[in-house]
Amino acid sequence: xxxxxxxxxxxxxxxxxxxxxxxxxxxxxxxxxxxxxxxxxxxxxxxxxxxxxxxxxxxxxxxxxxxxxxxxxxxxxxxxxxxxxxxxxxxxxxxxxxxxxxxxxxxxxxxxxxxxxxxxxxxxxxxxxxxxxxxxxxxxxxxxxxxxxxxxxxxxxxxxxxxxxxxxxxxxxxxxxxxxxxxxxxxxxxxxxxxxxxxxxxxxxxxxx
Numbered sequence: 001x002x003x004x005x006x007x008x009x010x011x012x013x014x015x016x017x018x019x020x021x022x023x024x025x026x027x028x029x030x031x032x033x034x035x036x037x038x039x040x041x042x043x044x045x046x047x048x049x050x051x052x053x054x055x056x057x058x059x060x061x062x063x064x065x066x067x068x069x070x071x072x073x074x075x076x077x078x079x080x081x082x083x084x085x086x087x088x089x090x091x092x093x094x095x096x097x098x099x100x101x102x103x104x105x106x107x108x109x110x111x112x113x114x115x116x117x118x119x120x121x122x123x124x125x126x127x128x129x130x131x132x133x134x135x136x137x138x139x140x141x142x143x144x145x146x147x148x149x150x151x152x153x154x155x156x157x158x159x160x161x162x163x164x165x166x167x168x169x170x171x172x173x174x175x176x177x178x179x180x181x182x183x184x185x186x187x188x189x190x191x192x193x194x195x196x197x198x199x200x201x202x203x204x205x206x207x208x209x
Contacts, residue, residue, distance in 0.1 A: 050127030052076030053120060057083075057143045059092050062163040062193045063132045069200040070130055070161070082116040083143050094136075101136065111142040118150040128157045128209055129183075131176065135164040135190070140172040148176050153183025157209045160188035163195065 054071040056078070058064035064080070071078045091100035104110045120126070131148070133140045140162065158180070160173035169190040177185035189203050 051125050052128045052130070053079055053126040054130045054132065055079040055081060055120070055144075055147055056130075056132035057081040057134075057141055058132070059087060059134050059141065060193075062191075062195075063134050066161060066163060066191050066195055066200055067130070067132045069197050070132075070204065073201055073204050074128075074130075076128075076130065079120055081118075081144055081147050084114040084116055104142065105137050111145065113143040113146065115143065115146050118147045120151070123151065126156065128159065129153065130159045130161060132161045132163075133172070135162050135167045135169070135172060138167060138170050138172075140176055144176070145179065148180045151180075153180050153185075156183050158183040158185045159207065159209065160185070161191065162188065163191050163193055165193045 052071075052074045054067050054074070054076045056063050056067040058067070058080075067078060070076060087100065090096075093099045094101055094105075096102065104113075131144060133144045136142070140160070158177070160169070160176060162169050162172060167190075169188045173185060173188035177183065186207075186209065191199060191203075
């Protein structure tokens, strides 16, 4: 009788150990599935947002100041549009009929301003491009034209901004978009000549791109 009881207890012990082993294995598989799912959410192959470029032409420093704030707030990279033949203060004096900007305004063929460089290194890495300029006679200052026509904005979000003492942004952004022929151009923003950092930041906070 004692032998039968011992045999019965041994069988119970073996079944109990087998059951524990199966439960433990199932639990490990469940953890592995959870870990795999978590890993898929943070996969290194997940697409990341591209970089931001802030290209600008500044005649008197006002547009450059705004561009610097934008670059700082968006972690963007600045790209200064520099005419190969730089404008002097006399060139920019629109009150003189003989000044360079007046002559260029009167004769559209003279607005083909060559830049030191219109091409950006690693252009394809930029998803968002801000383009800044002062307003000249109701339109974007023409030194930005070569940059707009020289680059392919396909697949990029393009956001114009300008500075002006009195004029609004008008159709300057639309005209540049037509000139470019590519890109997802958004409505632009005009800043006063002495725009504060908070003015620029408030505008950036409202953008969705």
